[in-house]
Amino acid sequence: MTALAAQRWNFWGGVLTVVTIVCAVLWAFPLYWAVVSSIKPEHEVVRPYIELWPETLTFEHYIHAITATQIGTWYINSIAVGVGVTVICVFTSMLSGYAISQLRFPGRTALWWLILASFMVPGQALIINHFVLVADLGLINTWAGIMLPQLIHPVLIIVYKQFFDQVPRDFREAAVMDNASEFTILFKVYLPMNWGVTTALSIVCFIWTWNAFLWPFLSVTRTEMMTVTVGITQVNDAFGIYYARELSAAVLAGLPVALAYLLFQRKVTEAITLSAGIKG
Amino acid sequence: EETVLWWDFLGGGDGVRMKQMISDFNAAHAGTIKIDATTLEWGTPFYTKVQTSAAVGEAPDVMTYHASRIPLALTQGVLDEITADDWSAMGLSQTDFAEATWDAVTSDGKQYAVPLDTHPIVLYYNRDLLKKAGVLGDDGKPTGLGSGEEFTAMLQALKDAGVQFPLGSVTASGDFMFRTIYSFMCQQGGELMTGDEFLAGDNADKLTNTLELLQQWTNDGLQSKYTDYPATVALFTSGEAAMMINGVWEVPTMTDLAGQGKLFDWGAVELPVVFDKPCTYADSHSFAIPKNRGKEMSAEKRAAVLEVISWMEKNSQFWATAGHIPAYGPVTESAEYKAMEPNATYSTLTANMIFDPKSPLAGIAGPIFDVMSTYYVPTLNGEMDPAEAVEGIKEELNAL
Amino acid sequence: MADISLSRVWKRFGSVEVIRDVSLDVGSGELVVFLGPSGSGKTTLLRMIAGLESIDEGALTIDGVRCETLHPGKRNVAMVFQNYALYPHMTVAENMAFGLRNVGVPSSVIRERIDEAARMLEMEALLQRKPAQLSGGQRQRVAIGRAIVKEPKAFLFDEPLSNLDAALRARTRVELAELHQRLKSTMIYVTHDQVEAMTLADRIVILNDCRIEQIGSPMEVYSRPASRFVAGFVGSPAMNFLPVTISAAGDLPQARLADGALIRLQGTPPSGEGFELGVRPEALSIVADGGHTTGVATVVERLGERTLVHVRLADGTNVTAQDAGLSTVEPGSEVRLAFDTAALHLFGPDGAAWHSR
Amino acid sequence: MADISLSRVWKRFGSVEVIRDVSLDVGSGELVVFLGPSGSGKTTLLRMIAGLESIDEGALTIDGVRCETLHPGKRNVAMVFQNYALYPHMTVAENMAFGLRNVGVPSSVIRERIDEAARMLEMEALLQRKPAQLSGGQRQRVAIGRAIVKEPKAFLFDEPLSNLDAALRARTRVELAELHQRLKSTMIYVTHDQVEAMTLADRIVILNDCRIEQIGSPMEVYSRPASRFVAGFVGSPAMNFLPVTISAAGDLPQARLADGALIRLQGTPPSGEGFELGVRPEALSIVADGGHTTGVATVVERLGERTLVHVRLADGTNVTAQDAGLSTVEPGSEVRLAFDTAALHLFGPDGAAWHSR
Amino acid sequence: MLKDRRRDILVALMMIAPFLAIYLLVFVYPTIQMFRVSFTDAPLIGDGEWVGLANYARLDNDPLFRRAVWNTFYFVALTVVPGTLIALAIALGVARLTGRLQAIVLAFFFLPYILPVSVVYLIWDWTLNFQFGIAMHVLDWLGIDRVPVTKSARWFMPAIAWVTIWWTAGFSILLFLAGLRTIPVEIYEAAALDSANRWTVFRRITWPLLSPVTALVLTIQLILQLKIFDQVYLFSQGGRPNDNMVLVYYIFQRAFQQNQGGRAAAVAVTLFVLVVVVSVLKFQLLRYAERRRQ
Numbered sequence A: 001m002t003a004l005a006a007q008r009w010n011f012w013g014g015v016l017t018v019v020t021i022v023c024a025v026l027w028a029f030p031l032y033w034a035v036v037s038s039i040k041p042e043h044e045v046v047r048p049y050i051e052l053w054p055e056t057l058t059f060e061h062y063i064h065a066i067t068a069t070q071i072g073t074w075y076i077n078s079i080a081v082g083v084g085v086t087v088i089c090v091f092t093s094m095l096s097g098y099a100i101s102q103l104r105f106p107g108r109t110a111l112w113w114l115i116l117a118s119f120m121v122p123g124q125a126l127i128i129n130h131f132v133l134v135a136d137l138g139l140i141n142t143w144a145g146i147m148l149p150q151l152i153h154p155v156l157i158i159v160y161k162q163f164f165d166q167v168p169r170d171f172r173e174a175a176v177m178d179n180a181s182e183f184t185i186l187f188k189v190y191l192p193m194n195w196g197v198t199t200a201l202s203i204v205c206f207i208w209t210w211n212a213f214l215w216p217f218l219s220v221t222r223t224e225m226m227t228v229t230v231g232i233t234q235v236n237d238a239f240g241i242y243y244a245r246e247l248s249a250a251v252l253a254g255l256p257v258a259l260a261y262l263l264f265q266r267k268v269t270e271a272i273t274l275s276a277g278i279k280g
Numbered sequence B: 001e002e003t004v005l006w007w008d009f010l011g012g013g014d015g016v017r018m019k020q021m022i023s024d025f026n027a028a029h030a031g032t033i034k035i036d037a038t039t040l041e042w043g044t045p046f047y048t049k050v051q052t053s054a055a056v057g058e059a060p061d062v063m064t065y066h067a068s069r070i071p072l073a074l075t076q077g078v079l080d081e082i083t084a085d086d087w088s089a090m091g092l093s094q095t096d097f098a099e100a101t102w103d104a105v106t107s108d109g110k111q112y113a114v115p116l117d118t119h120p121i122v123l124y125y126n127r128d129l130l131k132k133a134g135v136l137g138d139d140g141k142p143t144g145l146g147s148g149e150e151f152t153a154m155l156q157a158l159k160d161a162g163v164q165f166p167l168g169s170v171t172a173s174g175d176f177m178f179r180t181i182y183s184f185m186c187q188q189g190g191e192l193m194t195g196d197e198f199l200a201g202d203n204a205d206k207l208t209n210t211l212e213l214l215q216q217w218t219n220d221g222l223q224s225k226y227t228d229y230p231a232t233v234a235l236f237t238s239g240e241a242a243m244m245i246n247g248v249w250e251v252p253t254m255t256d257l258a259g260q261g262k263l264f265d266w267g268a269v270e271l272p273v274v275f276d277k278p279c280t281y282a283d284s285h286s287f288a289i290p291k292n293r294g295k296e297m298s299a300e301k302r303a304a305v306l307e308v309i310s311w312m313e314k315n316s317q318f319w320a321t322a323g324h325i326p327a328y329g330p331v332t333e334s335a336e337y338k339a340m341e342p343n344a345t346y347s348t349l350t351a352n353m354i355f356d357p358k359s360p361l362a363g364i365a366g367p368i369f370d371v372m373s374t375y376y377v378p379t380l381n382g383e384m385d386p387a388e389a390v391e392g393i394k395e396e397l398n399a400l
Numbered sequence C, D: 001m002a003d004i005s006l007s008r009v010w011k012r013f014g015s016v017e018v019i020r021d022v023s024l025d026v027g028s029g030e031l032v033v034f035l036g037p038s039g040s041g042k043t044t045l046l047r048m049i050a051g052l053e054s055i056d057e058g059a060l061t062i063d064g065v066r067c068e069t070l071h072p073g074k075r076n077v078a079m080v081f082q083n084y085a086l087y088p089h090m091t092v093a094e095n096m097a098f099g100l101r102n103v104g105v106p107s108s109v110i111r112e113r114i115d116e117a118a119r120m121l122e123m124e125a126l127l128q129r130k131p132a133q134l135s136g137g138q139r140q141r142v143a144i145g146r147a148i149v150k151e152p153k154a155f156l157f158d159e160p161l162s163n164l165d166a167a168l169r170a171r172t173r174v175e176l177a178e179l180h181q182r183l184k185s186t187m188i189y190v191t192h193d194q195v196e197a198m199t200l201a202d203r204i205v206i207l208n209d210c211r212i213e214q215i216g217s218p219m220e221v222y223s224r225p226a227s228r229f230v231a232g233f234v235g236s237p238a239m240n241f242l243p244v245t246i247s248a249a250g251d252l253p254q255a256r257l258a259d260g261a262l263i264r265l266q267g268t269p270p271s272g273e274g275f276e277l278g279v280r281p282e283a284l285s286i287v288a289d290g291g292h293t294t295g296v297a298t299v300v301e302r303l304g305e306r307t308l309v310h311v312r313l314a315d316g317t318n319v320t321a322q323d324a325g326l327s328t329v330e331p332g333s334e335v336r337l338a339f340d341t342a343a344l345h346l347f348g349p350d351g352a353a354w355h356s357r
Numbered sequence E: 001m002l003k004d005r006r007r008d009i010l011v012a013l014m015m016i017a018p019f020l021a022i023y024l025l026v027f028v029y030p031t032i033q034m035f036r037v038s039f040t041d042a043p044l045i046g047d048g049e050w051v052g053l054a055n056y057a058r059l060d061n062d063p064l065f066r067r068a069v070w071n072t073f074y075f076v077a078l079t080v081v082p083g084t085l086i087a088l089a090i091a092l093g094v095a096r097l098t099g100r101l102q103a104i105v106l107a108f109f110f111l112p113y114i115l116p117v118s119v120v121y122l123i124w125d126w127t128l129n130f131q132f133g134i135a136m137h138v139l140d141w142l143g144i145d146r147v148p149v150t151k152s153a154r155w156f157m158p159a160i161a162w163v164t165i166w167w168t169a170g171f172s173i174l175l176f177l178a179g180l181r182t183i184p185v186e187i188y189e190a191a192a193l194d195s196a197n198r199w200t201v202f203r204r205i206t207w208p209l210l211s212p213v214t215a216l217v218l219t220i221q222l223i224l225q226l227k228i229f230d231q232v233y234l235f236s237q238g239g240r241p242n243d244n245m246v247l248v249y250y251i252f253q254r255a256f257q258q259n260q261g262g263r264a265a266a267v268a269v270t271l272f273v274l275v276v277v278v279s280v281l282k283f284q285l286l287r288y289a290e291r292r293r294q
């Protein structure tokens, strides 16, 4: 709701603004609290009163998390899997989205309905069979195994199709009159015209993959093949007091995506709305 | 050079010591055998991982395993037998182990693991606080270890002396409290399983008694509520809890802190006798060789694995610094071991140890665990009536 | 440059007939405008020539070559789209080069042609810009440039000015006319704006309801419309239509309006009932006295150089008359109307048209 | 109905001044049009009256009541937005009722008023439809209806016709003029289309660059533009401007064009250098012989009832002249131009204007 | 457009082939397998005997399954509507702001969404820690008794629901903001001229115009929350897993902890059918509402 000039700064407007800001601060507070706790020594962490800033600032937990665990390897795994899924998923979705949107071929409508329908199907229900499949293929504990069941995001195809549908017919026809083949039209005209969509979809696809928990958790049994999300649940040594250490691992796992978000805030928000099929 | 893939679930103080032993081993076997070790999260995650990876041929070459879980492991077919040839290759035999320990890894006359230690739970205490409350004996041990009334009175005395949590208990984790409860049941001569039946006869009453006592402590504010594991340790080490019932594996935490001068004067003793007779729950860390589906282990690899186990057993003197009681007889009989503190203080309890029932439903992260855990938490924190809980437990367990 | 000929072509979308048996010859170097109301099939016809729609029946010849089944890229015609369809991610130069690259024209030739076209259209300075950095008029020019570099046999335009604002539209219209004079190439131009059609065309093809109503020069179409539809569609403000009865007083034919007024007709009109008299506002003037009939001015629109007066006649018919720019007519006042008898049209019940000159 | 008066109002967006010291009085029942190029501040000024933008400095009085700080809903004015801003989820009737409900008008009164407005605007049949089910013209009418039921002191229109197509725009323009004659209410109407302004306004306020350039009746603005800007902006095709030097031959003043032609001026013009002669196309005609100067016809636009001839003079200046509808001028031919000396304008270097009548 | 149809089809096939291959492999085939395995007593890996409907029959009086179903729906009830309302309220607040301030405030609300679930778990496990969590300090300060949030049966689901809302609200907020942006400013200006007050504007303009987005958010949330697992699994480790049982957790437990592939598949099929039924129902409901609105 865009405020009217005459209304924006009246009393209740001011109250609402302040309430919103206070809520935002409270909302984000757990994040701050986790970060602050992770740079306190363990014995300060468990003090029975609130200390908004560490008395002794220490990075020992980070050093521990980095040296004592394989978090570096986990990062590499997460990045490799994230990039792999993103590239394959975006690429195949783009091709199919284009075909469904622009080409006429038998079974097109059926395929479209199938994709729309698969939206509703819970991936979680398939974990057992995914596990069996990936095991049969001998892909347990491999990047390919982590990636495989994540390679389908029907929503990407839906978004691509909708976008290609919206490209005015004129562009396609101009290209046809310019003697361009379908692949030329897709890669030289449609794709560059929609770079925004592609980057946006790549970002969400990467975030989804980075954040995936259940499947990577199941399909990896070796520590050195874990992704960050799964790996950090392994740092929490069962015995002893290690709150700050766990939190430092959490911060390390969350940091890349958080930074990426803060850097590309507009792009990410755009990507999210796109992924829900809304144009912002 | 053979690389032996090794999994364990040992975090915390004993984890540090195990890592030390592994690097010692690697140093001693440079060029011939190398242990490639991975530490996974203790409990359900570890055993879920073991089970699924064995099913797809991705399990390690050797792993630590709780003896209590061996019956369950056998139904799932994840363990390879330790054959007589293996035993002799390792240079170990039944005579090197206590009977109860040997029994714990044996099923149908076959062994499925090599016991490394037994690890009972003990009572840790803060001498400074106890002294302040006047409940520290001249021998440096707590007074009031003889009966339930005495123990409760001691807790009350601590409370009266201004201690916020006389007893730190892991009341947020039912699976952990299982150990204490199981011990107290045993102190009444009760057992969890009679044949295939759970809580047969008056065993249910004995469980009820136990839960009532523990709940009473909670209601009287004598023990910490909804405290998870790390919090319990933190409460104790920070001096907010005067006593704590916990596994011997926390000994290194105490010794390390004390070594750094960050801890009060502490001690550890056998569990108090709150009912009829002394009895303490214990489990055994052991080494097991997974049965990898569709994957045969080469003879060389097996030899290397056996060498690893054998070396670890024979050098388990150092493992004792992790608080555990080594299973390998020659070590515990050594004079050196007998001089170790606080191990010496609680070493008497070996006579009073009780292991989990031998059932595929028992063991760390087994079905009994989940059921018990679900009922113990509300009961211990005063949410649920003990009798009602026992009713529920009995029903659910027998339905398993 | 080439001539284009359509012979008895048909087009159906499903069961809907959109082009019915249309034949048309466009001479080499001619600028032909397709004019018609929305949905009359102009765009469809143009796209059939371009190859963007298939031809269901009939023949299309471009420069003597039969083309019905040829791929659009192979027909050697260039099209300028309504919203230009410039590739937004390519610079102006790349836009122009795209079609040539796809058929493997060597880069040196491409560069030459682009430079030449840029010179001709005075857009050398724009070559490295992206379409988003251009104004509407400049985009229009780039779209034409993209067509020119292909050295096509014919240019096809689909309402190329409809996205420009009024002032720019007028200016660009003039530029387009100049360009055609310079290139002397065959052009087909689709519009539903009759001012554009009038000012640009060598010949206008008036389409209505999937058929051709009239083909002729702008002046022919304006002053001798072949049907009531054409008469009503061409010209703004629109022609006034009044039901009349034609009779002969002596041997001079005359038309009787519904309000009884009599207008003498020149020449030899048909006679009978059910006719409509067509008169353009500029042939219906406000006079101080005399005139053929009277009415009440309802709305007076002062356009500066002339004034349009909306008049309600005695029988309730509304007509638009024209007065001088500095008209003194006020809304509500009674006015006298005079018909210019040299510029009257009659439309018979059978659709036939008669013109007084 | 009410009079509206703005006195020395200013408006800034941040550091950008958008309205600079504007004063204006709109009489009761008057239809005033704000006309100006894009960005001249028309919308801003209108929204300041409506209360949708605050007034930084100066006073606004509506019907004698000071209004600068009043909430928009309290000013008793109704606004018709460019895209109508109909509530898409409410029916037409609910749209009209909304504003009345909010101020607690009883339902029976609301119903009456809606019925009356619907009758007046001939949209009884549409009352139960949603905006999405209406055509552009119908939506426009609903927007007006929503304004009418509020019985406001004044109506404010912001380019209400710009979303309609040409034909509908012309028709609706006439309807709006009729409506104003019927309601006799105060109306302020914003447009950048000078035809609309000319045909609708009682008075036109010409805005340029945040200031008022001229206020006057349409004919005043057209025939006696206060500045070169107004002269160039009003009228289509636009006025021709030619640099001239004014001198006196005997005691008759005359203007010398750049190509040396001399034009006698009537009345008493200023004299000196640096003047521009303004002449509208209709005052510049093509003559068979005689005339003031000659040039070459570049483009000939036949509009039917008249023909516009674009002529390049000897010194390269382009001018637009008007010829009869059936002009015989061909592009490229030489033509003679005659100036209507009774309709000439001079614009001095200081911006001052002089008119020959 | 005039083109060679056969070549067109070939090109189309080339374009959909990669997707189709993956789709068949990781979607269609496992789905068929899931149904097939649910009628056998197979372990996780390997084949089993055909047992007909036995696996389904056992679900009928399986208290754990019943609890899982109940908890799943309870969780859905706790998250879907409240989460949507909270997101809407936040979106309305954020939309009032402009420029950099809006970007910052939005970032505060959105940041949790991009974090992995395990991070969210660690953060909240710490925040709600019964002894040291800052939330408990706040309760102390307010003079309220501490609540063992993740350890008590009463508070577990609400707490997980809250954490889930905190985690995922950013997504819904963005959708609502996008929806709000599609409402033209003129509509609000027209409402101001129509003397509408703040509440009227919300109730009569904003809320109805946002209803399509609201429906979308609800649908997405519903389908998403039916599949709850990660949070429950992470938070109930060592706690009371059986009290907190949800459907996917149950599948996980049967398959991966108890090695009962067939019984797990039966639960998976149930979940599958449940989600499809709910989706179809929801779809029909929306269509019905849509038709009534017209």
Ligand SMILES: Nc1ncnc2c1ncn2[C@@H]1O[C@H](COP(=O)(O)OP(=O)(O)OP(=O)(O)O)[C@@H](O)[C@H]1O
Pocket: C013, C016, C018, C036, C037, C038, C039, C040, C041, C042, C043, C044, C045, C192
């Ligand atoms: N792809 C199509 N499928 C079905 N009918 C179509 C299709 N394209 C056009 N039509 C129909 O064909 C008729 C002619 O359409 P066309 O686009 O040629 O009209 P037009 O004269 O260009 O109109 P406009 O001035 O609105 O552009 C219309 O009735 C239209 O509805």
Ligand SMILES: Nc1ncnc2c1ncn2[C@@H]1O[C@H](COP(=O)(O)OP(=O)(O)OP(=O)(O)O)[C@@H](O)[C@H]1O
Pocket: D013, D016, D018, D036, D037, D038, D039, D040, D041, D042, D043, D044, D045, D192
């Ligand atoms: N909210 C705003 N913030 C900053 N500048 C603005 C704002 N609104 C308008 N302006 C500026 O004020 C000037 C006048 O704008 P206004 O919308 O009143 O012009 P207009 O005459 O209505 O133009 P148009 O014919 O394009 O509608 C423009 O330069 C515009 O850029």
Ligand SMILES: [Mg+2]
Pocket: C042, C043, C044
């Ligand atoms: Mg068209």
Ligand SMILES: [Mg+2]
Pocket: D042, D043, D044
């Ligand atoms: Mg404006």
